[in-house]
Amino acid sequence: MRIIRPPKTMAAWSQRLHREGVTIGFVPTMGALHDGHRALIRAARLQCDALVVSIFVNPTQFAPTEDLAKYPRPIAKDRALCRAEGVDVCFEPGVTAMYPEGFDTVVTVPGIARRWEGESRPHHFAGVATVVTKLFGMVRPDIAVFGQKDFQQAALVQRVIDDLSLGVKLIVYPTVREQDGLAMSSRNVYLSATERALAPILNKSLQAGAAAIKDGATAGRKIHAVMTQVLRREPAAAVDYLAVCDPDTLTPLESVRDRAILLGAIRIGHVRLIDNVVVRRPAKRERR
Amino acid sequence: MRIIRPPKTMAAWSQRLHREGVTIGFVPTMGALHDGHRALIRAARLQCDALVVSIFVNPTQFAPTEDLAKYPRPIAKDRALCRAEGVDVCFEPGVTAMYPEGFDTVVTVPGIARRWEGESRPHHFAGVATVVTKLFGMVRPDIAVFGQKDFQQAALVQRVIDDLSLGVKLIVYPTVREQDGLAMSSRNVYLSATERALAPILNKSLQAGAAAIKDGATAGRKIHAVMTQVLRREPAAAVDYLAVCDPDTLTPLESVRDRAILLGAIRIGHVRLIDNVVVRRPAKRERR
Structure with a gap:
């Protein structure tokens, strides 16, 4: 496995491979790799000739109050995981190489970015859209794999790819979970033992919403109430939002037809957790 | 010469050529091609294997009050010019193919976009930055040629290319002028004979500023006064702005050292004209 740091070296590597007809797969990460990332890397590995994983803790998607400085950076362990999974290039650009003096361009997707995660984190998605566009510019992937855990992020990236003809x-890969249903996240390490024990409540809440839909509930308000009720069982978990949305536009649904995405974010102590569940309702004929 | 309309066909053409090691040159235009465009096309023709010219009157860079509907669209004449200059592909995407339902991404460069042209045209440069990024995504050029007449636009595009690692x-090609110094522009056709006769006053004003610098003037305020005085000779020409700026950042210079860009915009009747002149001051030793 090759470790590349300068963006220009990365771009030259990709250009050379494209000229040889090699397809490039890409998994962008902020490091602190866990089994969720491993699943993305394996999914990508199957769909391309050469595989690039980037490790870049992107400062522009953190707010000043957030955990940029203490975000985990276990680089040796991350490289070992990449090596074990047959990654060809581990791309580790530096912050000043990514954002040199005078950097001034912003990519935004206002329609998707203003809701849910964007409400609590106003500049987050502009940071994500900009860095992903730039990483795509350097890596020039044919395919890129993102995790479904960050569903809104994946929807935003799809929008940018379409709108800017990138x-x-x-490929959006299903969320990988711990045995008790907690979605894997690099931030789970911040949870104390007590907090960790109650963290699956978010997924339980979303699953209850999904079950209600499968049982015939259609009113967004009612499904929301079901999810809220489950979360109330754990007063230590503060709800940031719970929502029943259209999977394409992420706008709230008054009434669920065939598909919905249930989104949730909670805070436990200082840790913020997000999760989501996609629900497909069987067509009417099948339900009878 | 091939005429391509669907963006996907354009992208597929470019990808195939890149795989063959062919270099692609690109001149994006809004059509209504004149000798200024011809010069850009010839400059591009010399630096690439295959040459694409796009013709797309981009609605998002016009304000509602501006001349989108009546912008000249002499497509047959434009194609003939491209054919005569050895263009390989004339890319003519439709508005709904470029901006389908749900389009939501914006590329902005706030530092460069807020001044000068951006002041009178607040959304103009976001429209330019977004469409150029998208056109680059589809055409995937190795080189692109822009005219120096739109100096601020070229500075913005360079910023986007660097920041998003495109x-x-x-290549910024020097402004092509009529015999009397008027910068060529598709909008010159809107000028009445009387207006056309006085239009070169903008360039005369900028040339007077450049001459003052060459004669030793350094104070931005003094050079500005020289330019303003020339323009006052034509009361029919309303000054939008005149500025003495740093060529890289486009910020106003209090004092000119070795390089400056003199920028100007005026209105004559309903027509808005812009122009600029780059000045390099000889080093002190040479001046003696």
């Missing part, structure tokens, strides 16, 4: 095929 | 080499 020519990347996006 | 991998395009930008």
Whole structure:
């Protein structure tokens, strides 16, 4: 496995491979890799000739109050995981190489970015859209794999790919979970033992919403109430939002037809957790 | 010469050529091609294997009050010029193909976009930055040629290329002028004979500023006064702005050292004209 730091070296590597007809797969990460990332890397590995994983803790998607400085950076362990999974290039650009003096361009997707995660984190998605566009510019992937855990992020990236004609095929890989249903996240390490024990309540809440839909509930308000009720069982978990949305536009649904995405974010102590569940309702004929 | 309309066909053409090691040159235009465009096309023709000219009157860079509907669209004449200059592909995407339902991404460069042209045209440069990024995504050029007449636009595009690592080499081609110094522009056709006769006053004003610098003037305020005085000779020409700026950042200079850009915009009747002159001051030793 090759470790590349300068963006220009990365771009030259990709250009050379494209000229040889090699397809490039890409998994952008902020490091602190866990089994969720491993699943993305394996999914990408199956769909391309050469595989790039980037490790870049992007400062522009953190707010000043957030955990940029203490975000985990276990680089040796991350490289070992990449090596074990057959990654060809581990791309580790530096912050000043990514954002040199005078950097001034912003990519935004106002329609998707203003809701949910964007409400609590106003500049987050502009940071994500900009860095992903730039990483795509350097890596020039044919396919890129993102995790479904960050569903809104994946929807945003798909929008940017389509709108700016970036020519990347996006694959959204299902969320990988701990045995008790907690979605894997690099931030889970911040949880104390007590907090960790109650963290699955978010997924339980979303699953209850999904079950209500499968049992025939259609009113967004009612499904929301079901999810809220489950979360109330754990007063230590503060709800940031719970929502029943259209999976494409992420706008709230008054009434669920065939598909919905249930989104949730909670705070436990200082840790913020997000999760989501996609629900497909069987067509009417099948339900009878 | 091939005429391509669907963006996907354009992207597929470019990808195939890149795989063959062919270099692609690109001149994005809004059509209504004149000798200024011809010069850009010839400059591009010399620096690439295959040459694409796009013709797309981009609605998002016009304000509602501006001349989108009546912008000249002499497509047959434009194609003939492209054919005569050895263009390989004339890319003519439709508005709904470029901006389908749900389009939501914006590329902005706030530092460069807020001044000068951006002041009178607040959304103009976001429209330019977004469409150029998208056109680059579809055409995937190795080099792109822009005219110096739109100096601020070229500075903005260079910023986007650098910031988003788009991998395009930008060539800024000197402004082509009529015999009397008027910068060529598709909007010159809107001028009445009387207006046309006085239009060169903008360039005369900028040339007077450049001459003052060459004669030793350094104070931005003094050079500005020289330019303003020339323009006052034509009361029919309303000054939008005149400025003495740093060529890289486009910020006003209190004192000119070795390089400056003199920028100007005026209105004559309903027509808005812009122009600029780059000044390099000889080093002190040479001046003696």
